Structure formats: C-alpha cells, structure tokens
Amino acid sequence: MAKSILVVEDEPNIVLSLQFLMKKAGFDVRVARDGEEALAAVEERAPDLILLDVMIPKRDGYDVCQTIRSNPDWSGIFIIMLTAKGRDVDREKGIALGANDYVTKPFSTRDLTEMVKKILDSSG
C-alpha cells in the first residue's frame, strides 16, 4: 500500500505544487486547509507523514503538532513543519512541540521531495 501524506496548507498555489509532486512520487496525498480539517483528517486515517504549515487558520500548525503528539497512537507520524518564520527560536518551538523537522520557505521543491522520499522509504 502506498504511503500516505497529509498536506496542511491554506495557500492554493503551493498546495497545487505539493500535491502534484507528492502524487508523482507515488504517495497517497490528502489536503487539509486549516488546523481543524487537519486533525479531522488524522482522526479519520492517520497518515505516515504530514507537511504542516505553521500559519494556518483556526488552530495553528504548532497547535496541530502539539495535539497530535499528545496522542500516543499517533506517535509514529512524521511531521515536517513548513514555515516562513526562520528564527532560531521558531525552529526550537517547532521541534519542542513535536515536529521531526523544520523547513523554511521558500524551499526547493526538489529538495523537499527527496527528503520526504528518504524518510518514508527508510520507515519501511
């Protein structure tokens, strides 16, 4: 079964690219446009990896991350935070609240795809 990815983003232009790239890489892709949609999607079926934007409506990315991490059933989900906030302290907050990695915008689509492939391939 194909590995599944949840893209949590509210900007349609980048969703377009991310969705396209991840599908092309052979992953099962779902999209959530705000924090609550994201948690509902995880509830429905836990993905293997989440591409999580920090600045999203309703519950922000930090909150989604913290909520997912507070449930032991979801501890296997790999979370990559995508954000335009590039300060040391933002990265530290993301990691502290449970993100596995932190990528600042703008990023190279090729590098991100490589990174996701590597993570999901090694997790078997």
Add this chain to the structure above:
Amino acid sequence: MVPRLFLILCFAALAATSLVAVGVGTWLISSELPESGQDITDIVIVYGGGMACLLIATIAVLWAYIDYAMGQPLAALVRGIQTVIHANPDHRIEVDDSHQLGGLPQAVGELVGQLAHARNSVSEAIEKATESVEQQKNQLAIVLQDLHEGVIVCNLNHSILLYNNRALELLHIAGEMGLDRSLLSFMSRQPILHALTRLTNRVAEGRHMRHSEGVTVSFVGSTTDGRYILDGRMSLILDSDDAPSGYVISFEDDTEELAALGLRDRLLREATEGLLAPVGNLRAAAEILESAADMTVEEQSAFRQVVLKESKYLSDRLETLSAQYRDVITGSWPMTDIYSPNLLNNIAHRLLEQSNFNAVMTGIPQWLHGDSYTLVELLDRLIRKVGNFAGTNSFELEAAAGERHVYLDVGWKGVVVQASMLSSWLDDQLEETLGGLTLRDVLEHHKTDIWSLPYRDGHARLRLPLPPALRPPTSRDGRSRPSRPEFYDFELLKRPVQLGDLGGRPLKSINYVVFDTETTGLEPSAGDEIISIAGVRVVNGRILTGESFERLVDPKRPIPKDSIRFHGITDEMVKDKPPVQVVLPQFRQFVADSVLVAHNAAFDLKFLKLKESECEVTFDMAVLDTLLLSVYLHDHTTRHTLDDAAQRLGIEIQGRHTALGDSLVTAGVFLKMIDVLEARGVNTLDEAIEASNTIVEVRARQANF
C-alpha cells in the same frame, strides 16, 4: 625696642645723671673749701657718697617696681596677643593682678575674645559649607554613576574635572581616564570645539535667554580613533556673572544604532528596487508562456528557463535578505542585562500581592538581556491566566541556561496549555502601557516566542527563551578568583554520624543546605576567622533560589590584604556587621535538620566546628563534599576545583564572587552529581558517605607519603 629694655635704659640714664650731679656738686663744694676745712671736706664727701648711694638705691627700687608692675605685664600681654594671633585663638591672656596697666589687659582680653569668636564662627561656617559641598559632590557622584549616559565635566581648557564610569566605557578607555587630562585626547576635537563655540556665541549675544535649548546643544562626535560614533549633548556652565566657566557633555554610543539604521535602509532598498527587475523578467516570461500558444518547443523551453532562473534568484535573494533583517536591531526599545532572581522575585511578589499566587524560585540564577518592566508584565499576566486555566495557585519560577538562549520556565502541577490558547492570550493588551502594546509585541521586541510543554510527572511548564546577557558581570570585570587549596581534615570527614532512617533514603529525596564560607585565611587554628557565610536550600532535587542565607560577619580582626583577592571583602564592608556569635546560630537555625553540602567541605566545617562552643551551637549533621564526590566520580583527572567540576557538569558559572554565588554553583554541581552517582549505583545517603570515605582514605594514605 622692647619696653623693658627701654625702661632699663631710662632708669640707667637717670641713675647716671644723678651720680654725675652729686659727684660734680660734691667736688665743687669740696674744692671751694679752705685747706683748714679738711674735716668739712670729709663730711661733704661722705654726704655726697651717701646721697649717691641713696639715689641709686631709690632709682633701682623704682625701676624694679615699674618693671614688675608695668614692664613684665606689658611683655606678657604682647606674648599673649602673639599666641592668640599665631597659634591658639582660644588662648586666655594671663597678666598678674598686681599690674599697674589699669584697664588695658581687660580691654585687650575682651578684644581677643571677640576676635576668637569671630574667627571660630568663620571656620565653623567654612566647615559647614565644605561639608555640604562634599555631600553634594557625593550625591552628584552617585547620580552620575547611575546614569546610562556617559557624563564628563570640563573647564574651558577642556581639562576633565569629573566623569562617570559609563563615560569610560563609551570611550572604550580601560582604567583611569585621569582628571585634569584633556578631553580632546579622547574625543575628536572638531565637534567639541564647534559645539562650544556655538554655545559661547549664544551666551555672548544673550540669545540663550530666549533659546528653546538654553545653554545646551546636541552634537555627533566620535572617539579619537574614529571607531565609535557618539550621540552627545553639551551644556555650558555659567558662573554668577553669566560668564562661561566650563561645560558638561553627556553622550551615548550610537555606533550600533546608526549601523543598524544603515543596514535596514540598505535591506529595504534591496528588497524593493533590487527585486523589481527579476520580478519584471518573471512576469514577462509567464505572460508570454500563457498567451502565446503557437510557440515552438525551443521557444517555450527558453521562457521556462527564464521563469525557473528568475524565481530561484528571487527565492535565494529574499532568503538572504530576511536572514539579515532578523539580526537588525532597531528602535530604542530599552534592553538591559538583567539578573534573573531580580526579575523572578519581582514577579513572585506581584503574584502574591495581587492574586495570592505562591511562586517559588528554583535553579541557578542566570544573566539575560531584556526589558525588565514588560517581561514582568508579560509573565505576571500569563501566569494568572495559567492559574485560572489549570486551577492552581502554586508555581515554580526558574531560569535555565540553554545553548543560545536563557530560558525562563514557569512550572505548575497540571496540564499543558495548548499552543492556540496560549496564542490567543498573547493578543491581550498590557493595561498600564501606552500605545496598546500586546503581550505578543513584548515577545516580538525580545525576538522570541513562548510555548507550553509537559514537564516531570503530572507537571507542565511555560518556556520563554530570552537572549543571554550581552555582558554578564563575570566577563565584565574579568575578575576570576583563585581557588582555595584542597583541604582535608580527615577526622572531620570520617567521624561517624548517626544517620538513622535518613541514611537509607534516596539522595534526591533528602533536604540539603549547600553552603560556602569566606575567611580571612586558611588557618582557623592560627586565628583566621569567617567573614562571610551563605547557603541555599535544596529540596526534592530543586534549588530553592528564594530560600537562601547570606551574611557578612565582622571577624574582629583586620582582613589580610592577601586574602582579599580570594573573596573581595574589605575591612570597610564588615565594619558594622554582626559577629560570628550572632551569625552562626542564625545559620544553624537555617540549616535545621538538613544535610550540609559544600565544595571542599572540610575547610568550611573546620571553621564552624572551632566556633561551636563559643556560639553555643553544634554542627553534627551529615556532610557531603562535592570535591570528594568529584574525585570519586571522575578519577581520571586531578582537576577538582569548583570551576572544574561546574565546567565538567555543564553548570553555567555566573556571578561567582560571593559565598552565595559559590553556594548556588555548588548546588547545581551537586544535583548533577546525584544523577551520575545514581548511574554508578550510589543511591542513598549512606552509600554516598561510604563513597566519600573511600576517597578520604586514599587521600589520607597519599598524605602519609
């Protein structure tokens, strides 16, 4: 001529004249007498001789009396007046009562008395005036030292009359600037001269009376080497005739601010004008790709290349610019170095007074950089919100050193605060602050964020990272104290202790007082004394920063100069402090039934033990020595000073100048050691003492060689 000599001469002349008169009379009479009148001649000669003797005797007596009654008193009067004039204004002129000078001595006496009185009141007035000048000078010095600006007072020749430490710092001068040296050798000449000319002209023309700035003018100067730009103000000092007599300049280092402004301008320019061309290229290529359907494959590929290249360029450029922009510090947000206990104490007091919340300070104090007022407001507000949310009124406040930040951690028993709830709290405005500042603005000004995480079992905490201090005091004065030599009194550390149940308890569960003393020297039995003692309580594996003991002690003996480099405590500082007989019982009470911990504990304990009977206290509790534990845990090295141990265990050393500072560091070291001890199978107090004893034995054997 001296009056008495004059008298002698007068009387001598009178006597001589009388003798001549009698002699000549006698000779004339006797020469006129006939030869036969030999008898009469004899009688005349005898008469003449007798008269002469009588006259001389009378004159001598008269002289003696006049000298006694007038000459001597006059001389005494003169001597007395001279004494009053030249030596002692309060001298009372003494003249014998038998004098014949009438009212003269009394009149002179009164005159002298009045003179003395006048003189006394003058000198009293001078003394008072001097005292108040001195007092004003001291007050001025205190005010100057507290100022954030550098201040220098000069006369019109630019000789420095007064300056504060901040001036030294800003001019980047190490050590003494030196009074009476010329300001122009430290600050660039032209701006100073120009400002002074403007002011003197303004005063000469009387314009200063109406001028909005009075006798003050702003100027931008620099240090003589041109490396630092100073934002200064000069004020003229006018004397009572309104003539300039000198000037005061106050100044701040503007280098960073100006550099930051310059950088911000450059970044802004590059982020606007600099990006117009690539955006133009990108837009043109995208529009053409979209509209021109009849393009060849080669043409399409060329435009795609443009889109790719330009967007990559834009992306990289923006990334660089925003990274640079994050480091730009602009605006005059007042940030200073803050010692965490001062900040946390302030918060704890407010919470207790206004909300009846109980906040306990724990951990090792840290130096951080920020704005104290808004940080207190921020944390006070957030803690009250957490209290309402988590239903608790009991908190722990701790500062902890991180890699890049100093963390302020607020702990409580209960659940964490979700990120979005915390985020919504940050939209609150600070009540008493102008400009509708929100809690989030306070975070932004400190370039930071805040989050909540679970912590220990059943506990949660808020973590606020803050910038570390720019110049913590240890690096500020560059003073590092030499360590005391290792000190063992094997009897003291090996004495059997009745521990009872305590001995079997896990190390973390025991109450400790970690302490340190400063002394006049290394030999208590040779008369060295305690001059400072401090301790901090460690409970349940936490340092209770707020529960500390710190006293200076009057050693009742001079403090040797050699020892001051160890502790920095001078005779002056202990002058009015209580003696050891007062302080030691207070310390004993503070320790209560805790286990004592110190680095090189035998040294400190020896001083305590020697004072036991005198102070009517006993220190018979169990004692752990972090030095011995360090030797036990790290036998691969010989480096076991407190600094070594702290460095090895990653305890930040800040403010290590005092007994309390050392106690806190020792406490931090001790807590880390407990973890390492547990890993080595040393879990209880008995086992820790046992481990220490093996080291003492090894050292004792070594000492015997």
